[in-house]
Amino acid sequence: MVYQKKGQYVTGFSVGILYLDACWYPVIPGNVANLETYDFPVQLKVVSGCHTANLLSGDSTLLDSIIDAAKELEAEGARAISAACGFFGNFQDKVAEAVDIPVYLSSVIQIPWIRTGLKSSKKIGILTAYEAGLTEKLFESCGVTNTGNLIIRDLSQEEEFSAILENRGSFDNEKVRQEVVEAAISMVTEHPDIGAILLECSDMPPYAADIQRSVKLPVYDFITMIKWLHFSTSQRPYYGFF
Structure with missing residues (x-):
């Protein structure tokens, strides 16, 4: 018997990634927010109202929007959450307490x-x-x-x-x-x-x-961390001779 989590429609990814709202510069391969960076699927989620200036300053008014986005990723089936800016780290401890899956934001x-x-x-x-x-x-x-x-x-x-x-x-x-x-x-x-x-x-x-x-x-x-996070939540069995 196979069961589906209620409210989850997109499947097949382990790591959900929070990213900034309304940034404007090239997001090239290797960037956390470029999907070509990964050889496994990830799911991106924009944090409403999260702009470069207020994120870099650690603006505490962003906390609710970040937690809401993290909870959405969790509801959509993410097994772990990361982010696309090191300064999401200002909210690491509080977001980790707000959801029931591992969080590594910076x-x-x-x-x-x-x-x-x-x-x-x-x-x-x-x-x-x-x-x-x-x-x-x-x-x-x-x-x-x-x-x-x-x-x-x-x-x-x-x-x-x-x-x-x-x-x-x-x-x-x-x-x-x-x-x-x-x-x-x-x-x-x-x-x-x-x-x-x-x-x-x-x-x-x-x-x-x-x-x-x-x-x-x-x-x-970020990519060394996200790869570590992916494999820790998506282990696969080993096959071969011994």
Whole structure:
């Protein structure tokens, strides 16, 4: 006997992804909100009234809309929920309490796990779209209680990358790639004790391979987290000889 959850019509996906309302810039492959990024299906859900400025500032009035969207994803059959901006992390703890499925809204959540695998003397380098938004409140919401070994590099003032924050509608992808990679190289050169890099921004995974190739370090981002989340909720049996 096969049963269907009442109210669920779309099936066959495990991870639901919250995204911003009314953003305007190219969402290229590798971006969390580009479906070509995944080799498994995901379901996207817009958060009404969630714009770049109020999300980056951690505007508390967004909480109800974010929870409503998360509950909709849960009702539609999502087995876990993520998001398409690291600054959803401001609401991580409260959204996790509001639904009955796992919630991982920010790539920042990976920091304790990354730290566990490094020597105690090593630091974690973070490339972010907006350093001022990486507040203690956001870190605490994401389960990060020690920020002493984090090196943060801000790209919000870069000539081309800033098109994302400013919703300019276009950008030169090769220039953005160059800015992100050069920021990573500069950060590691200045801090040779960095043992791994975390990309806070959901727009940075398209450049993760270039960063990794340039600095020869592990690179974590939203996609490493979402893949982990997908496989943790969609295990398949193994077949073969033994």
